[in-house]
Amino acid sequence: MGAIVHIGYHKTGTTWFQDIFYPAVRNRPYLPRATVRAAFLASGALHFDAAQARTTLGSACDNALLCEENLTGGLHNGGLAGNLSKDVAQRIHAALPDAQIVIFVRDPVAAIASAWLQYVKGGGTFGLRRYLFGRDRLSAVAPERDEAPGFCLEHFDYHRLIAHYDALFGAGRVHVFRYEDFRADPRGFASAYAARFGLEVDLSQIDWGARNPSLSRPLLGMARAMNLFTRRAVADKDWLVHVPGWYRLSRTLLRWANGMGRFGRPLRPGDLIEPDLTAWLRAHYAPGAQALHTRLAWQARHDSVSVPSSSGGGTVIRWRQRPLGHDAIAQTPAHRR
Structure with a gap:
């Protein structure tokens, strides 16, 4: 089948796959993120050498599992405008x-x-609109546009990068999944996902807890205030004075406070984005959403023809959520063989 390269996107559960799921796979080696980054991200565009990348990945790279969301580009710089x-x-x-x-x-x-x-967890101080549209305040020839690339709306226009991978690898080798399906039923999704790729995983030993819980509103305000005392770790921010060691300490305090669960419920997208901005974003992404829908529909049809039924259907595109109480079904089809 070749290596399985999970490229992200950001904010789609990659931390859980990296920390919990892929290390539990028994029939494929999982390569550490540092190894993947060294192979594919460390060298400049004009210095990359494919043979050296394979050497860095190791002798088992053709059967390995790789997972690194920054392969799609940095979250706060839009993959350098997609380049x-x-x-x-x-x-x-x-x-x-x-x-x-x-x-x-x-x-x-x-x-x-x-x-x-x-961005806020990483030291940011600006509000959402400033984060999204801060570059609009710069002139067309401002050096900051080239020195410190900022957030790029096009980064989440997924279908264009998917089409690029389709052209390189062939659409049959590019597997696209919705994070919402995974989040709705992690166990059911993981079982179908493992069956699709023939991964041997004992799901009864998996930790299903969230890896990156959201902040509550009081903690969000507290984080932005605390970030004024460190210049780390994002490029586009303000600070009053840099206190050495404060960034690490403040992150520890925030994680502790968030884990207590006494500062209100975690914020949802609707709590953060005003209705008018939400409507504008929906309209902005509408053509891409339609293209993505078409791509997923093609994948579902392709799966129904090409994936053997002996693999348990092998697809998570047509996967159905199990009702609550399905914990007794603890292993993937591959693991039960």
Whole structure:
């Protein structure tokens, strides 16, 4: 089948796959994120060498599991206007031409809200609109446009990068899934996902807890205030004075406070994005959403013809959620063999 390369996107559960699911797979080696980044992200565009990348990945790279969301580009810089995202796809193809590509997508409005929350967790101080449209205040020739790229709306226009991977690897090797389906029933989704790729996983040993819980409103305000005392770790922010060590300490305090559950419920996208901005974003992404729908519909038809029924259907596109109480079905079809 070739290596399985899970490229993201950001804010689609990749941390859970990296920390919990892929390390539990018994019949494929899972490569650490640092190894993947060294192979595909460390060298400049004019210095990348496919043979060296394979050496970095190791002798088992053609059967390995790779998962790194930054292969789609940085969250807060839009993959350098998509240039890095496009180039990395070509790097992966040069080094692993027979790979299976996994791409998780998410409703772009929800993804944007989550991206801004991540920006604040990472030291950001600006509000959502300033985060999204801050570059609009710069002149067309401002050096800041080139020195420190900012958030890019096009990063979440998923269908264009998917089409690029389709052209490189063939659409049959590019597998696109919705984060919302995974979140609705993680166990049912994981079982179908493992069956699709023939992964041996004992689901009874999996931790199904969230990896990156959202902040509540009081903690969100507290985080932005605390971030004024560190210049880390995002590029576009304000600070009053840099206190050495404060960033690490403040993150620890926020995680502790968030884990207590005494500061209100976690914020949802609707809590963060005003109705008028939500409507504008929906209209902005509407053509891409239609293209993505068409791509997913094609994948479902392709699966119904090409995936053998002996694999349990092998697809999570047509997967049905199990009702609550399905915990007794603890193993994937591959694991039960």
